[in-house]
Amino acid sequence: MKDSTIITIPSHPKYLSVVRAVSVKMTELHGLSAAEAEDIKLAVDEACSNVIKHAYEGDTGKRIVVRFRFTKSKLEVVIEDSGKMHPEYIAGRNLDDVRPGGLGVHLIRRAFDVVAFDEKKKKGNRLILTRYTKNREKHED
Amino acid sequence: MKDSTIITIPSHPKYLSVVRAVSVKMTELHGLSAAEAEDIKLAVDEACSNVIKHAYEGDTGKRIVVRFRFTKSKLEVVIEDSGKMHPEYIAGRNLDDVRPGGLGVHLIRRAFDVVAFDEKKKKGNRLILTRYTKNREKHED
Amino acid sequence: MKIETAEHKGHKLVSVSGDIDMYSAHELREELMRLTSRKPQIVLVNLIEVPYMDSSGIATFVEILKVMKRYGGRLKLVHMNEGIMEIFRFSKLDSIFEIVGEMDDALKS
Amino acid sequence: MKIETAEHKGHKLVSVSGDIDMYSAHELREELMRLTSRKPQIVLVNLIEVPYMDSSGIATFVEILKVMKRYGGRLKLVHMNEGIMEIFRFSKLDSIFEIVGEMDDALKS
Numbered sequence: 001m002k003d004s005t006i007i008t009i010p011s012h013p014k015y016l017s018v019v020r021a022v023s024v025k026m027t028e029l030h031g032l033s034a035a036e037a038e039d040i041k042l043a044v045d046e047a048c049s050n051v052i053k054h055a056y057e058g059d060t061g062k063r064i065v066v067r068f069r070f071t072k073s074k075l076e077v078v079i080e081d082s083g084k085m086h087p088e089y090i091a092g093r094n095l096d097d098v099r100p101g102g103l104g105v106h107l108i109r110r111a112f113d114v115v116a117f118d119e120k121k122k123k124g125n126r127l128i129l130t131r132y133t134k135n136r137e138k139h140e141d
Numbered sequence: 142m143k144d145s146t147i148i149t150i151p152s153h154p155k156y157l158s159v160v161r162a163v164s165v166k167m168t169e170l171h172g173l174s175a176a177e178a179e180d181i182k183l184a185v186d187e188a189c190s191n192v193i194k195h196a197y198e199g200d201t202g203k204r205i206v207v208r209f210r211f212t213k214s215k216l217e218v219v220i221e222d223s224g225k226m227h228p229e230y231i232a233g234r235n236l237d238d239v240r241p242g243g244l245g246v247h248l249i250r251r252a253f254d255v256v257a258f259d260e261k262k263k264k265g266n267r268l269i270l271t272r273y274t275k276n277r278e279k280h281e282d
Numbered sequence: 283m284k285i286e287t288a289e290h291k292g293h294k295l296v297s298v299s300g301d302i303d304m305y306s307a308h309e310l311r312e313e314l315m316r317l318t319s320r321k322p323q324i325v326l327v328n329l330i331e332v333p334y335m336d337s338s339g340i341a342t343f344v345e346i347l348k349v350m351k352r353y354g355g356r357l358k359l360v361h362m363n364e365g366i367m368e369i370f371r372f373s374k375l376d377s378i379f380e381i382v383g384e385m386d387d388a389l390k391s
Numbered sequence: 392m393k394i395e396t397a398e399h400k401g402h403k404l405v406s407v408s409g410d411i412d413m414y415s416a417h418e419l420r421e422e423l424m425r426l427t428s429r430k431p432q433i434v435l436v437n438l439i440e441v442p443y444m445d446s447s448g449i450a451t452f453v454e455i456l457k458v459m460k461r462y463g464g465r466l467k468l469v470h471m472n473e474g475i476m477e478i479f480r481f482s483k484l485d486s487i488f489e490i491v492g493e494m495d496d497a498l499k500s
């Protein structure tokens with residue numbers, strides 16, 4: 001845990017830009033390309049937006065904790081809230097069905113190989129996003 | 142505390158750029174001018190550099206916690222470490238005595254009206270930087 | 283994010299600058315809703331100063347597009363950067379929207 | 392931060408790009424120490440692509456300046472931006488350093 005960087009923000013959309021700034025700096029520091037950095041920034045933004053919308057149902061007075069951890073083999077981003085628990089990440093809409101919404105989950109899965117909720121978390125949610133560094137193709141399908 | 146934004150980094154100089162990015166975003170969000178934002182960014186960077194150099198004596202495996210809190214009347218930045226305690230902030234060198242070092246404290250005091258250590262902190266240090274929003278002149282000397 | 287609304291060759295031109303995310307999309311939505319309530323035939327949105335857009339921004343444009351289509355209006359997105367364009371493509375929205383490279387081409391068809 | 396060392400009209404020119412902070416100042420110090428160990432008469436440092444410098448960067452330049460003064464060399468800082476210049480002024484270092492606006496002027500005196 002000592003090697004991770006953590007940003008804690010109020011659950012207000014205006015702080016999403018702070019999370020994006022941290023995301024960009026972190027990926028930059030770890031030598032990811034600008035294109036990779038953009039994908040990851042967007043995915044983390046979408047995951048935090050979902051916390052505000054769905055877990056907190058728009059309540060802007062709560063907190064969101066985003067932890068970045070880089071190891072040789074992967075980038076892990078963990079997003080925690082104390083909001084409404086939900087059993088599983090809904091799949092997002094079928095992309096052929098054009099309507100507002102339902103894109104976020106797709107954009108998260110686009111940047112991360114594994115998207116999973118920590119079952120052990122008691123109150124609120126802990127979303128664990130994992131992106132493998134090497135052989136990314138192998139992990140993608 | 143719910144309205145504050147907290148960035149926690151490893152005590153390695155490479156993460157100073159992450160703290161600066163958060164500092165810039167936070168001051169931007171709260172409508173400070175670009176010049177004010179620059180002064181604050183520099184001061185926070187200097188305070189974190191001092192933690193690495195003096196409180197942790199170069200140990201890069203510890204943590205630094207930086208909390209930004211804006212109220213109507215002030216900006217408060219709190220910097221916490223778990224390093225070597227020290228009774229008081231040393232004054233910095235006399236600016237007429239040209240030598241490397243000793244500038245950081247001056248640059249911190251330049252951006253903040255009050256620079257104080259929290260006496261109640263048991264282990265490590267908690268530096269509290271306060272900058273008043275209005276009538277800044279009144280608080281400056 | 284900043285929004286400026288002007289006239290361009292007799293049409294409404296909305297110039298946005300800054301990131302469009304869940305925070306700013308709200309304001310953008312208000313402005314575009316206000317504008318389209320008067321049923322203009324063409325609305326141009328200049329994105330040249332928009333470096334970033336998330337799904338809240340996209341949802342806003344989908345919504346406005348639907349509003350305009352209902353009365354036969356046309357929404358044109360001008361100067362979308364390549365990164366955002368890629369998200370539109372990924373979301374299969376690039377064919378739904380009129381996405382125009384240059385201001386000069388925006389009124390050609 | 393990136394450092395490039397080249398020749399400019401027979402003198403050493405060090406071009407830095409990126410923030411100079413406690414992290415990058417270390418690398419900059421190494422490069423300038425290496426360079427000045429050969430006692431060049433003039434060293435030009437181009438700061439045009441340096442948006443930010445903290446006291447670690449300043450300390451590095453003070454140290455190099457002292458090294459060079461010892462053998463009679465001259466360190467010239469070129470294209471320092473206004474924000475950094477202000478810090479040098481505040482630190483009473485603006486009169487200690489040779490700070491030059493343009494590359495063309497750097498070799499004039």
Ligand SMILES: Nc1ncnc2c1ncn2[C@@H]1O[C@H](COP(=O)(O)OP(=O)(O)O)[C@@H](O)[C@H]1O
Pocket residue numbers: 046050051053054055086089090091092093100101102103104105106337
């Ligand atoms: N953090 C979350 N907590 C609870 N439900 C969520 C969360 N994130 C996403 N969901 C569910 O997944 C669905 C799809 O999410 P997404 O693709 O981001 O689209 P949108 O948020 O626009 O509906 C949401 O409508 C919601 O039901």
Ligand SMILES: Nc1ncnc2c1ncn2[C@@H]1O[C@H](COP(=O)(O)OP(=O)(O)O)[C@@H](O)[C@H]1O
Pocket residue numbers: 187191192194195196227230231232233234241242243244245246247446
């Ligand atoms: N976080 C800290 N913990 C302990 N001592 C500190 C801390 N910050 C500053 N000091 C003391 O104050 C002095 C002046 O600090 P500063 O002006 O930043 O100059 P420098 O760090 O270059 O010596 C330092 O040399 C050190 O003795």
